[in-house]
Amino acid sequence: MSVRHSLLALLAGEPAHGYGLKSGFEASTAGTWPLNVGQVYTTLRRLERDGLVKPTGTGDDSRQTWRITPQGRKELGQWFDTPIPGDPPQRDELAIKVLLAVATDRDDIADMLQSQRVSTMERLQAYTRHKRRADPQAELPWILLLDALILQAEAEVKWLDLCEARLQKRKKR
Amino acid sequence: MSETRLLFDGxxxxxxxGRTLVEALRPTHLSVDAGELVAIMGPSGSGKTTLLALAGALDRPSSGKVFVAGQDLASLRPRQLAVMRRRTIGYVFQELNLLPGLTARENIALPLELDGMRLSQAHQQADSALDEVGLFDLANRFPDDLSGGEQQRVAIARAFVGSRRLLLADEPTGALDSVTGEVVMRLLRKHCDAGHTAVLVTHDxxxxxxxxxxxxxxxxxxxxxxxxSPDATERPISHWPSPSSP
Known part of the structure; x- marks a missing residue:
């Protein structure tokens, strides 16, 4: 995840100081990736070095505020316009675990798949409970994020089903 | 203590x-309380639909007992079973849910009329059931003039109309897109939160x-x-990957 581009995106809305960027980031990503304020300042200094933001002096509360430069807007536009490559795939511990169990011919694979299925399903139920409680107007980012997590968990359950079906087919031969 | 709406006792x-014996459902114990929404998942041929048919008094167990609202289904005569199916149990299936020659209101009112209710009263109850699922304005539409999601909402309204408290649903969201499927699930959830009971077979x-x-x-x-242990999963979501360094 790019802190750099996230800060540019927030500054494209309006100039802000470091702490404001921290809370702005957490609000727009539903508080799921807490950002420490030190990280915000380090990133701002690097953005300034690259000519993408500029200090605008201090606000009423004597804190340093920052604004985005035209070059910064250009960089941000490119980030939004470029699809996430998704390649190489992220390392997936579950996939590795299942593949190793198959490669080493463990005889308890079916139990392993089932206990994972229950655990993933419980996670999915918890996400859904969060979604039920969320306000669709005021908490849209949170709901979108939960949708993503729910679909990822659903894909995991489907994959476990598929593993089980393929392993059974192999056993029958 | 919560009231048990559905009980499988072995x-x-x-x-x-003999050699062609198939055990569609082995002796099963399952208890579902008032207010509960229970989902049944499993591969095809695992016994989901058999379980639902036994719960809905559409089939009889080979051994053991099934209780609905405290009544042993095996102890009921055919007439009493028919009454149980009309008054206590509602069904929602993926397809063939609504009679095409009847409007939404008439579809919902039908089980009440069959049960001897006056037409005007049955229509009144159907209207309030339609209102509950957000389709009051579409009461006079025929099923063909409703979207898939609207048809399923009408089917749910019918399944809960009158005194029915146990809803059995077989893939009710099967043919619907994600957003519409969620509308249907929210509706089921709302009914269960209000004290109804639902058993849902789904692969989703x-x-x-x-x-x-x-x-x-x-x-x-x-x-x-x-x-x-629902409490264990109720903690705030805090195990997110941290942002990468700038």
Whole structure:
């Protein structure tokens, strides 16, 4: 995840100081990736070095505020316009675990798949409970994020089903 | 203590005999309380539909007992069973839910009329059921003039109309897109939160996620269920990957 581009995106809305960027980031990503304020300042200094933001002096509360430069807007536009490559795939511990169990011919694979299925399903139920409680107007980012997590968990359950079906087919031969 | 709406007391169902004997459902214990939404998941042939048919008094167990609202289904005569199906149990299926020659209102009112209710009163109850699922304005539409999601909402309204408290649903979201499927699940959830009971057969994990409990069937046997410790999963979501360094 790019802190750099996230800060540019927030500054494209309006100039802000470091702490404001921290809370702005957490609000727009539903508080799921807490950002420490030190990280915000380090990133701002690097953005300034690259000519993408500029200090605008201090606000009423004597804190340093920052604004985005035209070059910064250009960089941000490119980030939004470029699809996430998704390649190489992220390392997936579950996939590795299942593949190793198959490669080493463990005889308890079916139990392993089932206990994972229950655990993933419980996670999915918890996400859904969060979604039920969320306000669709005021908490849209949170709901979108939960949708993503729910679909990822659903894909995991489907994959476990598929593993089980393929392993059974192999056993029958 | 919560009221038990549906109880499987060692109920099983076999088909055929001797060498061709198939155990569609092995002796099963399952108890579903008032206010609960339970999802049943499992591969095809695992016994999901058999379980639902036994719960709905559409089939009889080969051994063991099934209780609905405290009544042993085996102790009821055919007439009493028919009354149970009309008054206590509602069904929602993926397809063939509504009679095409009847309007939404008439579809919902039909089980009440069959039960001897006056037409005007049945229509009144149908209207309030339609209102509850947000379709009051479409009462005079025929099923063909409703979208798939609207048809399923009408089917749910019918399944809960009158005194019915137990809803049995077989893939009710099967033909719907994600957003419409979620509308249907929210509706089921709302009814269960208000004290109804629903048992939902689905292969769709994201819809099963709306349930209080997910029961897993394999080869006619309940092998697992979720929801043993809902508190453990209720902690704030805090195990996110941290942002990468700038």
């Amino acid at each position: 109920a099983s169902r076999t088909f055929g005999s 994990a994201s819809h099963a996620g709306w349930a209080d409990r997910v029961v897993f069937l394999r080869d006619g046997t309940i092998v697992d269920e979720t929801g043993a």
